[in-house]
Amino acid sequence: MPGEATQRGAGRASSERVMAEKPMAARLSDVPSPQGRFGAFGGQYVPETLMPALQQLEETYARLRSDDTFWSDLSTFHKSFTGRPTPLYRAGNLTKLVRQRAARTAAGKPAQAELGANIWLKREDLAHTGAHKINNTLGQTLLAIKMGKKRIIAETGAGQHGVASATAAAHFGLACDVYMGAEDVRRQRLNVMRMKLLGANVIEVQTGSKTLKDATNEAMRDWMGSVEHTHYIIGSVVGPHPFPMIVRDFQSIIGHETKAQCLRHLGKLPDAVVACVGGGSNAAGIFYPFVDDEKVALVGVEAGGTGNAPGQHAAPLSFGTPGVLHGSLSYVLQTDTGQTADVHSCSAGLDYPGVGPEHSYWRDSKRVTYTAVTDSEALEAFGLLSRTEGILPALETSHAIAWAMKLAEQMPATANLVVNLSGRGDKDVDEVARLLSTVNAGH
Numbered sequence: 311m312p313g314e315a316t317q318r319g320a321g322r323a324s325s326e327r328v329m330a331e332k333p334m335a336a337r338l339s340d341v342p343s344p345q346g347r348f349g350a351f352g353g354q355y356v357p358e359t360l361m362p363a364l365q366q367l368e369e370t371y372a373r374l375r376s377d378d379t380f381w382s383d384l385s386t387f388h389k390s391f392t393g394r395p396t397p398l399y400r401a402g403n404l405t406k407l408v409r410q411r412a413a414r415t416a417a418g419k420p421a422q423a424e425l426g427a428n429i430w431l432k433r434e435d436l437a438h439t440g441a442h443k444i445n446n447t448l449g450q451t452l453l454a455i456k457m458g459k460k461r462i463i464a465e466t467g468a469g470q471h472g473v474a475s476a477t478a479a480a481h482f483g484l485a486c487d488v489y490m491g492a493e494d495v496r497r498q499r500l501n502v503m504r505m506k507l508l509g510a511n512v513i514e515v516q517t518g519s520k521t522l523k524d525a526t527n528e529a530m531r532d533w534m535g536s537v538e539h540t541h542y543i544i545g546s547v548v549g550p551h552p553f554p555m556i557v558r559d560f561q562s563i564i565g566h567e568t569k570a571q572c573l574r575h576l577g578k579l580p581d582a583v584v585a586c587v588g589g590g591s592n593a594a595g596i597f598y599p600f601v602d603d604e605k606v607a608l609v610g611v612e613a614g615g616t617g618n619a620p621g622q623h624a625a626p627l628s629f630g631t632p633g634v635l636h637g638s639l640s641y642v643l644q645t646d647t648g649q650t651a652d653v654h655s656c657s658a659g660l661d662y663p664g665v666g667p668e669h670s671y672w673r674d675s676k677r678v679t680y681t682a683v684t685d686s687e688a689l690e691a692f693g694l695l696s697r698t699e700g701i702l703p704a705l706e707t708s709h710a711i712a713w714a715m716k717l718a719e720q721m722p723a724t725a726n727l728v729v730n731l732s733g734r735g736d737k738d739v740d741e742v743a744r745l746l747s748t749v750n751a752g753h
């Protein structure tokens with residue numbers, strides 16, 4: 311695809327020139343284009359057999375997007391079933407710790423304003439099933455019902471999206487098949503059992519590395535032969551248009567609530583918002599309602615793994631190049647010949663070689679800053695939040711916590727920083743125990 315990428319790049323450069331001549335630049339939030347483009351990124355790089363399904367989805371969603379009844383039904387349901395709105399919680403103890411660290415660093419230096427921003431946590435861990443994933447699966451299940459589909463399928467890595475899909479399917483009485491790599495089935499026994507208890511069928515994928523990427527390939531293959539009666543609930547802001555937009559819209563409830571809660575608690579917008587980025591759905595959900603508020607700094611945190619060499623991390627926005635994966639053009643970790651590269655992260659939810667196209671757009675337009683946090687920094691943040699606040703965060707979320715603490719230390723004490731606490735860490739307790747024992751053994 312390199313020819314394609316270059317061509318699109320040229321197209322983007324010329325449209326930027328056109329934009330610059332206009333008195334008012336288009337808003338960053340006005341994406342995707344009707345062709346499903348976020349700047350140069352996105353699109354529909356799929357076999358022809360999938361196009362009718364994508365067109366049906368586009369048409370149905372275009373109708374529902376402006377249907378107030380659909381959104382108010384979803385919102386009522388979120389209130390009673392999901393437990394929304396989730397709280398915006400001021401992490402006072404963590405803030406205090408950050409201020410102590412800032413004071414220690416500043417000791418002996420010329421006096422300056424007190425450092426250490428107030429840290430606020432958007433508690434998606436308190437949403438039903440323990441993470442933000444349910445926002446998307448409930449929305450897409452309602453969409454599936456509107457399209458008259460009787461069966462849903464999903465891919466899952468750690469099992470969180472599988473559990474959230476199985477939950478929605480159980481509630482609305484749809485059949486549900488979840489594709490999961492055999493390696494992940496072995497690592498995530500608890501979530502496999504949860505899905506089965508919820509009435510879903512878990513299909514073990516034996517191809518490739520037997521992980522998320524392979525499960526996604528198999529789910530897409532299933533959908534090609536079953537589109538008439540099946541809806542594929544993709545688990546993040548990835549895949550061909552219109553999925554990245556649909557998932558972003560359903561997850562944007564996080565950012566809309568955060569904005570309203572900041573205005574209520576603080577009387578103003580936050581100074582910074584930090585979220586971890588796997589495929590990018592929890593980050594897109596909290597960022598999107600803020601993208602046109604230029605004063606709010608937005609920071610996405612990828613999985614830095616064990617180092618910067620290929621295969622040691624899962625950070626496509628930090629180390630990747632534009633390429634096509636799972637139906638859209640975006641930053642991807644790939645080899646010179648265009649094969650998807652091996653990735654590593656201690657957290658299964660971030661262990662993915664691609665990222666949603668809107669993040670690539672935000673990266674290149676410099677609206678969002680992307681960075682990476684290592685396995686050991688994430689593990690340390692996991693422990694810190696658990697001990698200081700009494701909240702076990704997911705290992706994915708721990709990456710965002712680690713960076714937020716570093717960032718807050720540099721910000722004035724009058725500033726406010728929101729971290730998206732994307733999920734709870736109960737699922738990671740075994741893995742954390744294993745990692746801690748290797749750390750301790752190393753000493």
Ligand SMILES: *Cc1c(COP(=O)(O)O)cnc(C)c1O
Pocket residue numbers: 441442443470471545546547586587588589590591592593659660704706707732733734
């Ligand atoms: C799945 C998951 C993620 C990563 O997915 P995104 O699409 O990047 O949000 C992050 N945190 C938790 C708790 C998850 O379950």
